[in-house]
Amino acid sequence: xxxxxxxxxxxxxKVVGQPFLQWQRWQAERHPKIPSRWRTxxxxxxxxxxxxxKELISRHYLEGRYANGHRPVAWVTSGGPVxxxxxxxxYVLYPENHGAVCGVRRVVVDISTEAExxxxxTDICSYARTDIGSVLSGKTPVGRLPKPDLLLACTNICQTxxxxxxxxxxxxxxxxxxxxxxFVYTEASDHALEYVKKQLENSIPVAEQVAGHTLxxxxxxxxxxxxxxxxxxxxxxxxxGRHHPAPMSVFDQFIHMAPIVEMRGKQETVDFYAALLKExxxxxxxxxxxxxxxxxxxxxxxxxxxxxxxxxAENLGEHGICVVASTxxxxxxELAPLMNKEKPLESMAKTYTYPILNQGTKYKLDTMKRMVxxxxxxxxxxxxxxxxxxxxxxxxxxxxxLIQEYGIPALLLEADHDDPxxxxxxxxxxxxxxxxxxxxx
Amino acid sequence: xxxxIPPRKTVIEDIKDRGGSVAAVLPIHYPRALLRAFDIYxxxxxxxxxxxxxxxxxxxxxxxxxxxxxxxxxxxxGGLDTVDMLLIPHTCDSLQGLTSILLDLIKPKQPVFPxxxxxxxxxxxxxxxxxxxxxxxxxxxxxxxxxxxxDDLLTAIKREEASDLLLRKLxxxxxxxxxxxxxxxxxxxxxxxxxxxxxxVLAEDALQISAKLAPGIPIILSGIVPEPMEVFNTIxxxxxxxxxxxxxxxxxxxxxxxxxxxxxxRMAEGIIHAxxxxxxxxxxxxxxxxxxxxxxxxxxxxVIFYAVKFCExxxxxxxxxxxxxxxxxxxxxxIEVDINNPLPHQAVTRxxxxxxxxxx
Numbered sequence: 080x081x082x083x084x085x086x087x088x089x090x091x092x093k094v095v096g097q098p099f100l101q102w103q104r105w106q107a108e109r110h111p112k113i114p115s116r117w118r119t120x121x122x123x124x125x126x127x128x129x130x131x132x133k134e135l136i137s138r139h140y141l142e143g144r145y146a147n148g149h150r151p152v153a154w155v156t157s158g159g160p161v162x163x164x165x166x167x168x169x170y171v172l173y174p175e176n177h178g179a180v181c182g183v184r185r186v187v188v189d190i191s192t193e194a195e196x197x198x199x200x201t202d203i204c205s206y207a208r209t210d211i212g213s214v215l216s217g218k219t220p221v222g223r224l225p226k227p228d229l230l231l232a233c234t235n236i237c238q239t240x241x242x243x244x245x246x247x248x249x250x251x252x253x254x255x256x257x258x259x260x261x262f263v264y265t266e267a268s269d270h271a272l273e274y275v276k277k278q279l280e281n282s283i284p285v286a287e288q289v290a291g292h293t294l295x296x297x298x299x300x301x302x303x304x305x306x307x308x309x310x311x312x313x314x315x316x317x318x319x320g321r322h323h324p325a326p327m328s329v330f331d332q333f334i335h336m337a338p339i340v341e342m343r344g345k346q347e348t349v350d351f352y353a354a355l356l357k358e359x360x361x362x363x364x365x366x367x368x369x370x371x372x373x374x375x376x377x378x379x380x381x382x383x384x385x386x387x388x389x390x391x392a393e394n395l396g397e398h399g400i401c402v403v404a405s406t407x408x409x410x411x412x413e414l415a416p417l418m419n420k421e422k423p424l425e426s427m428a429k430t431y432t433y434p435i436l437n438q439g440t441k442y443k444l445d446t447m448k449r450m451v452x453x454x455x456x457x458x459x460x461x462x463x464x465x466x467x468x469x470x471x472x473x474x475x476x477x478x479x480x481l482i483q484e485y486g487i488p489a490l491l492l493e494a495d496h497d498d499p500x501x502x503x504x505x506x507x508x509x510x511x512x513x514x515x516x517x518x519x520x
Numbered sequence: 521x522x523x524x525i526p527p528r529k530t531v532i533e534d535i536k537d538r539g540g541s542v543a544a545v546l547p548i549h550y551p552r553a554l555l556r557a558f559d560i561y562x563x564x565x566x567x568x569x570x571x572x573x574x575x576x577x578x579x580x581x582x583x584x585x586x587x588x589x590x591x592x593x594x595x596x597x598g599g600l601d602t603v604d605m606l607l608i609p610h611t612c613d614s615l616q617g618l619t620s621i622l623l624d625l626i627k628p629k630q631p632v633f634p635x636x637x638x639x640x641x642x643x644x645x646x647x648x649x650x651x652x653x654x655x656x657x658x659x660x661x662x663x664x665x666x667x668x669x670x671d672d673l674l675t676a677i678k679r680e681e682a683s684d685l686l687l688r689k690l691x692x693x694x695x696x697x698x699x700x701x702x703x704x705x706x707x708x709x710x711x712x713x714x715x716x717x718x719x720x721v722l723a724e725d726a727l728q729i730s731a732k733l734a735p736g737i738p739i740i741l742s743g744i745v746p747e748p749m750e751v752f753n754t755i756x757x758x759x760x761x762x763x764x765x766x767x768x769x770x771x772x773x774x775x776x777x778x779x780x781x782x783x784x785x786r787m788a789e790g791i792i793h794a795x796x797x798x799x800x801x802x803x804x805x806x807x808x809x810x811x812x813x814x815x816x817x818x819x820x821x822x823v824i825f826y827a828v829k830f831c832e833x834x835x836x837x838x839x840x841x842x843x844x845x846x847x848x849x850x851x852x853x854x855i856e857v858d859i860n861n862p863l864p865h866q867a868v869t870r871x872x873x874x875x876x877x878x879x880x
Contacts, residue, residue: 198839200856202583202830234639238613241639241801242836249804249840257801259645261636261652262616264623270651271636277644440617441624465583468832472617475579476625493581 080291084148096141104134121396123367126331128355135351136180136337140221146170147225151290154227154247157340158236160258160431162306162423163283164229165344166299167290172224173341174243177213178206182385182497183334184220191498193218205466205497207243214250227253229289231282235260235437237469254289256282260432264439267432276428300420302344303427307418312352313339314412319359320403320454324368325376326359329405330392331369333383339411374399375518378450380406380443380477381462381470382496387504394508398515404454406446407470410435440473444480451487458488458518465495490514523703523726525710526718528563532602535561535715541604541664544630546591546618547744548768548799549637550609551653551787552716553676557668558660563603564712565591566769569747569859572597579621585830586859587745588614595628603630605663610636611799612833633659639801641792649788657784673783681777681790683716686723688774691764698731701762702752708770736761737875738819740811742841743826744768744834747859751826754868758875763818766811767826772797798833807837808844815850821878822851824871829856851878 107130113119146152153169155161157176164171181187187205193212195201201208213219230253232244241257248255258278261271287293313336319326327335335355342348362368377395379402384391395402414433419426435443447459459481461474474491481489492510495501526534535542543555545562555562567590576593594600606628608619622632636652638645661667668676687708690697694704707726711719736759746752746767755762765771772795778786796802796810811823823845827834842852853874855867 198842200835200838203832203835207836238616238639238799239832239836242798242833245798245801245804246836246840255803257640259639259801261638261648262610262620262634264620264634268651268655270648270655274638274644274648274651277647281642281644439620439624441620444624463581465581468584468613468617471581472584472614473621473625475581476621480625 080150081148084145088145088149091145092138092142097138100134100137100141104130107133118393118396121371121393123369123371126327126335126355126358128335128351128358131351131354132335132337135342135347139341143170143172143225144221144223151228152225153229153231153286153289154244155231156233156236156240156244158431158434158436159231159233160279160427162299162302162344162427163279163286163294164231165302167286167292167294169229169286169290170225171341172227174210175206176337176341177219177221177224178209178497179337179383179385180220181209181213183388185386185499186218186220187386187497188500190216190218201498201500204237204239204243205495205501207239209497210243211246214247227251229253229286230255231258232256233258233260233431235431235434237436237467239468254285256285258282258431260437263433263437263442267429272425272428272432275432276424279424279427296423299423303418303420303423305346305349306343307415307420309339309343309345309348309352310412310415310418312349312356314409314415316352316356316359317404317409317412319356319363322363323376323455324366324370324373325401325403325454326362326368328369328392329379329402329408330383330388332405332408333385333388336408336411368401370396370399370401372399373401375457376401376403376454378402378404378406378447378454378456378459379462380447380459380474381464382407382467384462384494384502385497386499387502387507390504394511395515398519400515400518402460403456404450406435406443406450409446409450436469440477443473444477447477447481448485448487451485458490458514460514461489461491462496463491463493465493465501466498467496488514488518522729523707523722525706525722526714528713531713531715531718532563536602542602543605543607544600544603546606546608546611546615547587548609548611548797549773549791549794550607550635551656551791553673553680553787554653554657554660555607556680556716557673557676558664558666560605560660560664561715562607562713564769565594565600566712566745567591567747567859568594568599571599571860573860579626580618583830584614584617585828587828587831588618590860592618600628600630605630606632608632608634610634612831614830631663637791637800641800641802646785646788646792649792650782650784653784653787670783674781674786677778677783677786679716681775683711683720683723684775684777686720686727687711689727690723691771691774693727694763695735696732697726697729698733699726699729700733700752700756701760702749702756704762705746705749705752705770712769733761737879738763738821739875739878740764740766740814740818740820740823741826742766742811742823744828744831745859746770746826747857748861748863750863751867751871754863754871755875758872759879760871760875763820764814766795766814768797768799771795798837804837804840807841811841811845812848812850815845820850822853822874824874825852825854827854827856829858
């Protein structure tokens with residue numbers, strides 16, 4: 080690590096950037112503004128916490144921009160066991176989150192075209208194409224992404240990440256840690272959990288070598304506890320959706336979930352979710368719902384359609400429909416009970432083997448059914464996501480079973496989480512209209 | 521063709537007549553010897569091509585590859601009615617999804633067994649896979665009532681290893697045998713359903729043939745599966761000669777014998793140390809090195825990447841592989857296919873132009 084780089088980091092991040100972002104947040108909190116063309120007749124004003132979310136995310140990318148040379152940098156898959164890297168002082172970047180930011184900012188077509196021009200097929204995951212396009216061209220809406228010193232891919236969300244990170248490893252010529260988590264068709268075997276634990280153990284010396292120092296196990300325990308605390312708070316936040324009207328829609332959850340994905344193991348993340356929970360409780364006590372005239376409540380399955388969040392919120396909100404819960408946002412909280420700082424590697428092995436995406440189609444169907452009951456929902460929208468096969472395969476039968484076996488109205492919506500070229504607005508609008516009509520009949 | 525290969529249907533009927541069980545096995549890697557030790561005969565399902573895909577389409581989205589679509593369609597149309605079980609290795613997200621919906625939601629009449637294949641070549645990967653195979657062995661014991669001991673397992677392993685060595689020999693002697701690409705690959709692909717002992721006899725017979733063909737334009741074929749098989753006729757007609765391949769159903773399964781005397785570990789070693797394969801997590805560098813060596817050893821002038829549409833494991837590596845080959849003076853083209861469609865005219869034209877270019 081170089082002195083010049085560290086000076087640059089302190090000046091740009093600590094002296095200039097952070098105070099500016101803090102000031103920006105104070106301004107936004109003191110004089111809250113409703114975004115232009117926000118349908119206040121349908122939706123309540125955005126949550127106040129939004130200013131803090133913006134500050135956190137901006138600060139995260141700002142730190143990344145100046146991290147090279149000052150701190151070791153790791154690029155990690157969203158379901159990756161990040162606690163070891165956090166304990167070793169890595170700056171951790173999640174290319175999937177960057178992909179989501181690109182989706183929200185609607186720059187995916189421009190950036191992924193760079194990858195397609197280099198020969199990457201439009202049939203591979205749009206997050207991966209966006210990331211590779213960004214790596215090849217330097218294009219990003221967040222200023223600049225730091226180069227990785229280490230890559231960590233965990234297969235608990237898909238096999239795509241394995242192929243994607245092999246491309247990154249070749250491009251950057253840096254070590255790739257693979258944490259392979261055997262798929263759980265029914266229950267993880269002892270030897271599968273032992274296998275994951277062994278890989279976690281073996282990842283430590285590799286990460287230590289890149290970081291240049293050894294792992295402090297007490298620090299690891301602290302970070303595991305912080306991860307657990309944040310995940311528990313996130314679960315409570317989602318649970319507030321049981322109130323009528325729901326104080327937060329999934330479209331808000333999709334935005335405010337960023338810290339639980341990319342800033343696990345940090346005190347500021349715990350504080351952030353405590354503040355969000357407080358705001359939701361205030362809104363509940365005042366009877367403020369995310370949708371002004373909530374009449375119907377739905378579940379969302381699969382990743383968001385990042386580039387059409389507002390459109391979907393308004394389209395459904397217009398009919399008094401609030402999408403209250405999601406199997407996707409739930410996934411970032413449901414494993415909190417498995418984390419145990421007293422058994423760091425053992426509990427991490429279990430936690431990172433059991434995400435919903437690493438479990439069978441029956442588990443997902445049962446989760447949907449359980450959430451429909453828990454949140455008293457009127458139906459389910461299953462986003463059939465062209466870029467996410469592990470989440471999407473099975474949805475056709477799951478939809479049919481929800482309708483036929485459980486009497487739960489369900490709609491399958493074809494799209495892609497990041498690439499608007501695989502999304503047809505007219506078709507989506509007409510399918511939503513028919514579904515709404517059916518819900519109201 | 522001078523070698524008569526028994527058709528798949530006849531082979532299955534013979535096995536059933538002898539009282540054996542048949543397992544339909546999906547791509548790519550699995551322990552043939554383990555199945556045989558329980559008198560279970562593996563018959564592989566790589567699609568097949570040309571089935572009514574609407575049956576699979578009722579359960580799978582259009583962005584799932586045609587191999588998986590066709591396999592499900594084939595199952596639904598009764599094509600696998602004669603088999604006693606399905607074994608589905610965890611090869612990719614699509615096969616993972618297929619296994620999961622078969623176990624949880626669609627439930628065919630036969631039992632379905634998943635097999636997780638680790639994505640690394642590390643010591644812990646061998647240990648894990650050996651344990652997976654041991655677990656599968658317990659499942660087969662419960663199913664068949666048979667309890668092969670270590671000696672039985674090692675006998676089965678050695679029979680498969682002998683057959684694999686003969687397969688390798690076929691590749692080494694392809695030119696001397698004078699088989700066309702079509703003939704050669706029909707023979708090689710019969711390993712997908714012939715019992716090892718039957719395949720070995722066939723291979724020994726083929727190795728006796730000595731009829732030199734005029735050398736063609738030397739190329740390597742890379743991809744998952746060469747379906748539709750018309751691609752070989754096309755290459756034959758244009759005087760292309762496939763001197764080696766990097767196909768998941770063929771060359772990527774030239775397994776080396778394991779070294780351990782412990783049978784489960786030996787089977788795991790065989791699979792894990794097979795030629796580089798993206799579905800088992802081999803790095804792009806390993807694949808580049810392997811392709812370059814293959815090209816050098818066999819004198820190939822170019823590589824045809826023959827990719828099944830929507831196959832992520834193949835598609836991710838293509839740009840880097842092609843760049844690396846280009847740097848070493850090897851030309852390549854990428855042909856994308858849906859195994860349910862006939863070889864498109866455009867693909868024929870492109871292969872033709874590519875071979876002409878190599879010949880020039």
